[in-house]
Structure formats: structure tokens, C-alpha cells
Amino acid sequence: MRTPGLTRDRSVFGAVHLGYVVVQSNRIAEWRRFGADAIGMHVDDAEDGALRFRLDDRAARFIIGRGPAEDVTALGWQVDDHETFDRIVARVADRGVPVVEGGAHEAALRGVERLWRFAGPKGIAQEIFTVPVTMPEPLRMLSSGWVTGEAGMGHVAILSREPDAMRGYYHTVFDSRLTDYVDENISGLKMKIRFLRVNERHHSIAIANIRGIKLDPIRTSVQHINIQSTTLDDMLAAFERVTDLGFRMQWSVGQHTNDRELSFYCRTPSDFELEVGWNPVVIGPECESTWEPATYPSISIWGHTPVGETVLDKFVRFRQALRAAAEPEITVPELQTGPRR
Numbered sequence: 001m002r003t004p005g006l007t008r009d010r011s012v013f014g015a016v017h018l019g020y021v022v023v024q025s026n027r028i029a030e031w032r033r034f035g036a037d038a039i040g041m042h043v044d045d046a047e048d049g050a051l052r053f054r055l056d057d058r059a060a061r062f063i064i065g066r067g068p069a070e071d072v073t074a075l076g077w078q079v080d081d082h083e084t085f086d087r088i089v090a091r092v093a094d095r096g097v098p099v100v101e102g103g104a105h106e107a108a109l110r111g112v113e114r115l116w117r118f119a120g121p122k123g124i125a126q127e128i129f130t131v132p133v134t135m136p137e138p139l140r141m142l143s144s145g146w147v148t149g150e151a152g153m154g155h156v157a158i159l160s161r162e163p164d165a166m167r168g169y170y171h172t173v174f175d176s177r178l179t180d181y182v183d184e185n186i187s188g189l190k191m192k193i194r195f196l197r198v199n200e201r202h203h204s205i206a207i208a209n210i211r212g213i214k215l216d217p218i219r220t221s222v223q224h225i226n227i228q229s230t231t232l233d234d235m236l237a238a239f240e241r242v243t244d245l246g247f248r249m250q251w252s253v254g255q256h257t258n259d260r261e262l263s264f265y266c267r268t269p270s271d272f273e274l275e276v277g278w279n280p281v282v283i284g285p286e287c288e289s290t291w292e293p294a295t296y297p298s299i300s301i302w303g304h305t306p307v308g309e310t311v312l313d314k315f316v317r318f319r320q321a322l323r324a325a326a327e328p329e330i331t332v333p334e335l336q337t338g339p340r341r
């Protein structure tokens with residue numbers, strides 16, 4: 001797997017793309033209805049009662065496997081070529097973190113030829129692969145399409161009690177770059193979000209924390225996963241179906257300040273949120289070299305009105321419980337040494 005004499009200092013930025021998300025759930029029937037009938041993704045049955053959702057010609061973008069976690073258990077990252085792949089493996093392995101090859105069954109379920117896995121922040125396994133399986137069968141879905149390609153399938157937003165460690169992790173492993181910050185004051189709490197990119201997508205990873213409070217009131221390891229509709233009509237039709245079918249909306253349609261994405265957030269059957277968005281800013285090659293991170297004072301320009309209890313409500317509610325003993329957040333200290341930009 002290792003190339004002798006590999007130059008490890010070359011950046012892998014731009015060659016890494018969010019490829020798939022693995023969820024463990026026993027609410028398979030709800031997931032089918034949510035993913036296919038409400039969100040409008042293509043659904044296929046897989047072995048052992050698992051579901052796979054497609055967004056494009058790839059065999060799987062969401063893999064919902066049976067199990068009790070009701071959470072995201074792994075993120076799959078596509079790496080453009082074998083040299084880059086080897087460089088990432090070397091970074092992880094040389095720092096003493098085991099990199100393990102996934103089995104043939106796991107690879108088949110995820111729709112990739114082979115995959116390797118290593119530990120990630122908050123216990124979310126990080127998987128890397130180079131060759132995805134594509135499907136000749138046309139998509140059968142309510143949505144007219146999803147934006148994937150160079151930008152990957154969307155983004156992941158994570159609440160962290162150890163945001164610097166998590167940011168260092170993605171810098172060390174994938175050469176993530178800071179796109180911008182949101183610093184928002186709500187109910188006397190200051191929430192900070194760091195938006196990290198690994199390719200032209202404005203952010204593939206967002207890391208949020210509340211200043212001065214090492215508490216995470218979210219049960220699931222991710223706060224939300226984002227996918228991007230091709231058209232505004234698709235996004236709005238999904239909003240309507242989610243509401244009509246009785247799934248829980250979390251934030252109504254609104255527009256973000258930093259990436260200008262229009263979106264809504266709803267609750268998946270496993271209780272983390274799914275953001276369906278449209279038309280975010282793309283940081284193409286012409287912008288990349290001159291991009292300067294800015295800090296925005298709020299998450300949204302308009303809309304994103306909370307429907308039900310939000311993350312911040314939970315923080316307010318949990319504020320009094322700060323003395324409660326909490327397990328330390330899972331970090332990967334060997335991989336959090338990346339320089340800060």
C-alpha cells in the first residue's frame with residue numbers, strides 16, 4: 001500500500017470528496033419513506049435488510065444498515081488517485097493510528113471497490129476509497145437531481161467539545177482549509193462554527209461549539225448532513241413532502257450568510273438532521289488562491305426559523321447541567337497536530 005520515497009508534504013487538498021455516509025438504524029421502513037418519498041432520493045434494497053440511497057450514478061451515497069446506533073457511524077471519502085491515497089494512509093499510519101482494510105462485503109455494500117478505515121473524531125470512522133461503483137440503472141426518484149461531482153455529495157456538521165482537536169484532525173489528514181467562521185450570539189451563548197473545505201465545496205465539514213461550555217447536548221455524533229438539490233423547485237418540493245408526510249421540520253427555508261445556500265433542515269428517522277440545500281457558493285480555482293476567511297455574525301440572512309427545539313435551545317436548557325459528569329469526547333490526539341491557519 002505504501003510507495004517508497006513518497007513525498008508526504010504535498011497537499012491533498014482538492015483531491016478528497018465526501019463520497020458516502022453510513023448510518024446504523026433499526027428504523028428501516030421509516031428511512032425508506034423519509035429518503036425516497038419525502039426527500040426524493042433513489043432507494044435500493046441491499047443485503048440483510050439494509051437500504052442504499054442514490055443521488056447520482058454512484059451505487060450508494062447513504063447506506064442505512066441495520067443496528068441499534070441510530071447514528072452516522074462512518075464517513076466515506078473519495079480520494080482521486082492512488083498516490084494521494086497512499087499519502088493519506090502514510091500520514092495516519094506514521095502517527096501510530098491503525099489503518100485497516102474493510103472487508104469485501106463492506107466494500108460491496110458501500111458501492112466501492114475497496115476501502116480502508118481509521119479512527120475519527122467523536123468515534124465516527126473515517127473511510128477512504130479511490131474507485132466507486134457506478135450503476136447502469138437509471139435513477140428512479142422524485143427529485144430531478146442532486147449536485148455531487150467535484151464538490152462531493154454534500155457536507156457534515158458536527159458539534160464538538162474539542163473543536164480545535166477536530167479541526168486539527170481534518171487539517172492533518174486531508175489538508176482542510178478554513179473557509180470562514182460564524183460567531184453567533186443567541187440567548188447569551190456564543191456559538192462558533194468553523195467551516196472547512198477540502199475541495200471546491202464551500203465546506204465539507206462544519207465544526208460548532210459554544211464558547212466556554214464543554215457540553216454536547218446532541219445524542220448523535222453529527223448534528224446534520226447536507227445534500228444539494230439541482231434546482232430550487234426540487235428543494236422546495238422536498239420541503240413540502242417532508243411536511244406533508246409528517247416528518248419533523250427543524251428549520252424552515254432560509255439562506256445562509258456565508259455560503260449563500262438556500263436550505264431547510266428536517267429530522268431523519270435516526271434523529272440527526274438532514275439539510276437539503278440549493279445553490280451554495282463554489283470556491284473554484286479562480287477564487288481558491290485569493291480566498292480570505294471572514295467571520296459572519298449570524299448563520300442566516302433570512303429564514304431558517306426554528307420549528308421545535310433547536311441545538312441552541314438545548315444548550316440553554318443544558319446550561320444548568322454543566323456540572324453533570326460527561327464522558328470525554330473521543331478525539332484522535334495523534335492526528336490533531338496540523339498547523340493552524
Ligand SMILES: [Fe+2]
Nearest residue numbers: 155157226275
Ligand atoms: Fe449545513
